[in-house]
Amino acid sequence: MTTFVFPGQGSQFVEMSKDFNDNFDIAKQSFEEIEDYTQLNIRNIIFKNEENKLDLTQYTQICIFASSYIIFKTFMNESKDKIDDVNIMMGHSLGEYSALTCSNKIKLKDCCLILKKRGELMNNAVTPNITGMAALIGKDSNYIQDIIKKNKLSLEIANDNSPIQIVVSGNKKELEKSKEIFLNNNVKKFVDLNVSAAFHSKFMLHAQEILSSQIDKLEFEENDIRVISNFDAQAHKETDILKKNLQNQMANRVNWTNSVKKLEELGEKKIIEIGPSKVLSGLINRISKNFDIKSINQISDL
Secondary structure: OEEEEEOOOOOOOOOOOHHHHHHOHHHHHHHHHHHHHHOOOHHHHHHHOHHHHHHOHHHHHHHHHHHHHHHHHHHHHHOOOOHHHEEEEEEOOHHHHHHHHHOOOOOHHHHHHHHHHHHHHHHHOOOOOOEEEEEEEOOOHHHHHHHHHHOOOOEEEEEEEEOOEEEEEEEHHHHHHHHHHHHOOOOOEEEEOOOOOOOOOHHHHHHHHHHHHHHHOOOOOOOOOEEEOOOOOOEEOOHHHHHHHHHOOOOOOEOHHHHHHHHHHOOOOEEEEEOOOOHHHHHHHHHOOOOEEEEEOOHHHO
């Protein structure tokens, strides 16, 4: 059986998936469908990146999703793999929406509209450049949480990406203050992230409430594919649980390390990463060496 994983924000690059659009009718048709639903010229944003829109949260998310979706559709159309051969899907933050759509839990139109809204809400959740995020390299989430607690830092763990990569969210002044503290406590590297706000933290609570009401209206389809949720790092096929977890995702931690461990616990061996870049393949390898991982983000990967 195969597990598909899908990347989140930060994996984008100019012209991602362009070769699929240029060479496969199914890719071009899928792009057209997404553009019709969103009323956005997504290919123009991805391929030309005028006004640097690709890196603006309100556009980034739907663009990454579109690229991941068209690569997945092309791969399934061109390969011997069938949707019935898929046991589990999972995605990192935004990628969870890709997983839910590609597993046929959510209709494409519904996902496009909710992601367009999600990008806008996250982009406008707080005043720009007041809050932010930083990646901490070298220690696991328990170690980082202990530093936060002992030093009474007003920070939250946003992404538990691997045993040696943790992302924290908070007020920018607090992040600046914390840098020296982390580095003095054996954290190898402190990297400020180029994001507009403190995602996956209390600063997203109001935006999460608004999006939650929109997610509540979505019709989830029942099928046998399980999706591992970021919120609880558990595999579910029950649509009511998947919906509830999605509603809690934006303001809470992305439990990626435990999600990969859950995949390992379930005995999964074969992983295919679908979407721009190969970020998740690297993270998964740092969590466990027990997977056969392939990454597909350009035609030559097929």
